[in-house]
Amino acid sequence: MLSANPLLTQFQKTRSLSQAETAALSKVPLRRVALRPEEPMVRAGDHTTSCILVLDGMLATSKVDGAGRRQITAIHIAGDFPDLMSLHLDLADSDIRAVAKAEVASINHDHLRRLALDHPNLAAKLWRTVLVDAAISREWVLNLGQRESMTRMAHVLCEILLRMQVAGLANGNTCRMPLTQVNLSEVTGMSLVHVNRVLQQLRRKDLITLAKGQLDVLNWAGLVKVGDFSAEYLHIVKH
Amino acid sequence: MLSANPLLTQFQKTRSLSQAETAALSKVPLRRVALRPEEPMVRAGDHTTSCILVLDGMLATSKVDGAGRRQITAIHIAGDFPDLMSLHLDLADSDIRAVAKAEVASINHDHLRRLALDHPNLAAKLWRTVLVDAAISREWVLNLGQRESMTRMAHVLCEILLRMQVAGLANGNTCRMPLTQVNLSEVTGMSLVHVNRVLQQLRRKDLITLAKGQLDVLNWAGLVKVGDFSAEYLHIVKH
DNA sequence: CTGCCGCCATATCATATGTTAGGCGACGAA
DNA sequence: TTCGTCGCCTAACATATGATATGGCGGCAG
Numbered sequence: 001m002l003s004a005n006p007l008l009t010q011f012q013k014t015r016s017l018s019q020a021e022t023a024a025l026s027k028v029p030l031r032r033v034a035l036r037p038e039e040p041m042v043r044a045g046d047h048t049t050s051c052i053l054v055l056d057g058m059l060a061t062s063k064v065d066g067a068g069r070r071q072i073t074a075i076h077i078a079g080d081f082p083d084l085m086s087l088h089l090d091l092a093d094s095d096i097r098a099v100a101k102a103e104v105a106s107i108n109h110d111h112l113r114r115l116a117l118d119h120p121n122l123a124a125k126l127w128r129t130v131l132v133d134a135a136i137s138r139e140w141v142l143n144l145g146q147r148e149s150m151t152r153m154a155h156v157l158c159e160i161l162l163r164m165q166v167a168g169l170a171n172g173n174t175c176r177m178p179l180t181q182v183n184l185s186e187v188t189g190m191s192l193v194h195v196n197r198v199l200q201q202l203r204r205k206d207l208i209t210l211a212k213g214q215l216d217v218l219n220w221a222g223l224v225k226v227g228d229f230s231a232e233y234l235h236i237v238k239h
Numbered sequence: 240m241l242s243a244n245p246l247l248t249q250f251q252k253t254r255s256l257s258q259a260e261t262a263a264l265s266k267v268p269l270r271r272v273a274l275r276p277e278e279p280m281v282r283a284g285d286h287t288t289s290c291i292l293v294l295d296g297m298l299a300t301s302k303v304d305g306a307g308r309r310q311i312t313a314i315h316i317a318g319d320f321p322d323l324m325s326l327h328l329d330l331a332d333s334d335i336r337a338v339a340k341a342e343v344a345s346i347n348h349d350h351l352r353r354l355a356l357d358h359p360n361l362a363a364k365l366w367r368t369v370l371v372d373a374a375i376s377r378e379w380v381l382n383l384g385q386r387e388s389m390t391r392m393a394h395v396l397c398e399i400l401l402r403m404q405v406a407g408l409a410n411g412n413t414c415r416m417p418l419t420q421v422n423l424s425e426v427t428g429m430s431l432v433h434v435n436r437v438l439q440q441l442r443r444k445d446l447i448t449l450a451k452g453q454l455d456v457l458n459w460a461g462l463v464k465v466g467d468f469s470a471e472y473l474h475i476v477k478h
Numbered sequence: 479c480t481g482c483c484g485c486c487a488t489a490t491c492a493t494a495t496g497t498t499a500g501g502c503g504a505c506g507a508a
Numbered sequence: 509t510t511c512g513t514c515g516c517c518t519a520a521c522a523t524a525t526g527a528t529a530t531g532g533c534g535g536c537a538g
């Protein structure tokens with residue numbers, strides 16, 4: 001159907017909906033927002049009254065330490081809700097910014113709350129996405145705390161490709177990857193120079209190509225092995 | 240009141256409850272479980288049908304990488320709900336274990352769901368704790384990714400003391416701290432030897448004493464400065 | 479066209495942190 | 509008691525990773 005409500009589209013991806021649910025979702029007003037590269041959508045300290053649904057492109061949640069060093073704590077692709085926490089927490093504790101050009105839908109808190117109260121199954125789905133994000137965050141803690149640089153980087157690339165595939169945004173083992181090497185250094189907690197070193201190693205092992213904003217995993221099994229990757233933490237549901 | 244339901248007690252801490260809420264909370268059956276040091280309560284891969292409320296002692300959520308290295312991704316003190324995620328995620332992705340001797344209450348999923356459906360305000364409170372845990376996890380990603388060892392350790396100690404104080408479990412700037420140096424190495428992603436080095440430095444700066452399972456922060460302002468600590472991410476509400 | 483800037487790449491050198499090894503006191507089990 | 513284990517501490521050495529510097533290339537603004 002033409003120009004369907006993207007919120008409705010997103011919910012339909014995981015489960016079939018009742019008529020009442022479909023109707024309710026269709027009625028939720030969305031405000032579309034186009035973001036330029038680096039443009040912030042939320043800043044730490046903000047009090048927001050609406051949530052975000054990513055429609056296109058990639059956003060990143062990040063925090064900055066006292067020395068000004070930035071850490072990306074989560075990446076968000078089309079279909080993700082990067083700040084559902086704002087529904088229940090007063091102040092944002094992180095920035096949320098576009099990585100490259102992106103488009104998002106802004107959804108009023110009140111409308112989402114109404115939706116959740118009237119339709120427990122839709123509320124449960126929102127719960128679930130929050131909990132999966134938290135699970136990813138825990139895996140990132142493991143990744144940053146215990147894995148050395150090459151494993152760490154490979155793990156990040158595995159996660160990105162797999163999530164893109166699940167979202168239907170990959171073409172085989174190839175997908176858009178707008179994160180620059182500086183961005184990857186903010187994801188992995190490594191210096192820019194070391195990011196470059198590690199990527200060269202992954203290339204020399206014929207595991208990946210990465211250029212021009214495009215990631216191509218040449219040897220998925222190999223990358224999974226190097227990256228100590230196993231997908232359970234993403235809690236992907238087959239359907 | 241004697242032997243009150245600890246679930247009720249916990250909810251009363253943050254807000255005054257309606258009579259109906261109080262009654263509903265009192266009726267929820269709890270199963271008390273005593274845990275010995277290191278005893279696991281949940282294992283990655285488990286399918287659980289109940290949630291945990293920590294009554295006494297300290298638990299830790301942890302994950303193990305392919306090389307067998309363990310990373311603690313969260314610590315839990317009395318009043319925390321370490322695995323509310325099990326309400327909506329099928330399989331646990333982490334282990335949850337007692338750090339030292341501990342006591343928990345096990346609460347059946349069905350009862351919690353009933354409670355949440357019937358009492359949206361109680362559901363909101365549960366939401367909130369999940370979201371605060373996620374916020375802490377993001378801060379840990381920042382801590383592990385960007386801060387160097389002494390700052391990282393100081394930050395962890397600040398968080399522990401402050402959370403203990405908020406939970407009413409501290410005595411001034413002193414609190415129980417059952418994490419061993421090995422445990423701290425699993426929290427900070429540092430080697431055991433380096434944990435020891437860094438603790439010595441913090442002691443030499445007269446910022447802390449830490450011995451016999453007891454943490455004493457001698458200079459809170461100093462530790463906060465060294466640890467690049469600011470408490471916003473804990474989303475503490477005054478009342 | 480031209481100059482500037484972002485992104486990527488590489489080399490060299492510096493250092494924070496890991497690794498291995500050893501020792502000491504406290505405590506619980508036999 | 510004695511023994512084994514655990515938690516803590518320290519030293520010497522190894523290395524993964526950071527810091528600094530420099531250059532190339534391509535795109536974009538003027």
